[in-house]
Amino acid sequence: MLETQRLVLTHWEEADAAAFFRIVRNPRILPAAGCPALMDEADALRELREGYLAEEEYKLVRKEDGAVIGSIGLRFGEDACSGLPAEPEVGFWLDEPFQGQGYAGEALEALLGRAKGALGCPAVWGCYYEGNARSARLLERFGFSLVRVNPCGDTRLGYTMPEAELRLAF
Numbered sequence: 001m002l003e004t005q006r007l008v009l010t011h012w013e014e015a016d017a018a019a020f021f022r023i024v025r026n027p028r029i030l031p032a033a034g035c036p037a038l039m040d041e042a043d044a045l046r047e048l049r050e051g052y053l054a055e056e057e058y059k060l061v062r063k064e065d066g067a068v069i070g071s072i073g074l075r076f077g078e079d080a081c082s083g084l085p086a087e088p089e090v091g092f093w094l095d096e097p098f099q100g101q102g103y104a105g106e107a108l109e110a111l112l113g114r115a116k117g118a119l120g121c122p123a124v125w126g127c128y129y130e131g132n133a134r135s136a137r138l139l140e141r142f143g144f145s146l147v148r149v150n151p152c153g154d155t156r157l158g159y160t161m162p163e164a165e166l167r168l169a170f
Helices: 014-024 041-052 103-116 133-141
Strands: 007-011 057-062 068-075 089-094 123-129 145-153 161-169
Touching: 007 103, 014 041, 014 057, 014 068, 041 057, 057 103, 068 103, 089 103, 103 133, 123 133, 123 145, 133 161
Parallel strands: 089 123
Antiparallel strands: 007 057, 057 068, 068 089, 123 161, 145 161
């Protein structure tokens, strides 16, 4: 568990499937991260099991009311755009009503601190697809530097999109 001023970052559980689905059914959330919006709770539970129950995946819970508002996590090895076991890729998304209020920055700061300190990572990567200006601004604000643009970024949407790949060295 990690904590910020307004958030608790704790691990996802299967019992979170309804809250997870409430957010990821929005067609503006997961597609920005290269994944299709989910159409039913069974798909949400499967996605939760396959991608979000990992050790370094966290749900974002607001302290003031206990609302689940998003997700952030580190993916290692082949799941990371770096392809390096010690340099994970950070991924994050927020429920639409909570975007633009600084929650993603709080969560990112906490997770980068964990990556640098407890996990001893020499660097963290961040990627965003063409058109995802909010993710681009956030990563750049934290000092991530562009390494390359993959013109055929892999998505789970059935097509490719240009993907910027950035790195933050500690």
